[in-house]
Amino acid sequence: MPDATVAQLRWRCRRGMKELDLLLGDWLARRWDGADAGQRRSFQWLLEQPDPEIAAWLIGGSRPGNAGHAALIDDIVRHCH
Numbered sequence: 001m002p003d004a005t006v007a008q009l010r011w012r013c014r015r016g017m018k019e020l021d022l023l024l025g026d027w028l029a030r031r032w033d034g035a036d037a038g039q040r041r042s043f044q045w046l047l048e049q050p051d052p053e054i055a056a057w058l059i060g061g062s063r064p065g066n067a068g069h070a071a072l073i074d075d076i077v078r079h080c081h
Contacts, residue, residue, distance in 0.1 A: 026080035
């Protein structure tokens with residue numbers, strides 16, 4: 001993916017909560033390059049969700065209904081803390 005797109009994603013990782021900023025930005029920095037197309041789509045989908053939903057999934061232990069999205073949440077929680 002072009003650097004401009006990664007820069008746009010990095011900007012979109014900036015949320016209203018510091019915890020989300022750190023988790024999302026860390027995943028982008030550490031895992032994006034090795035992510036497959038499905039993980040990348042799920043991450044882009046995640047960035048479209050409202051902050052309270054993202055916080056519930058990443059911090060509160062809730063899970064999205066879609067298996068691919070849930071797998072991404074698990075990956076973020078496991079690798080980015």
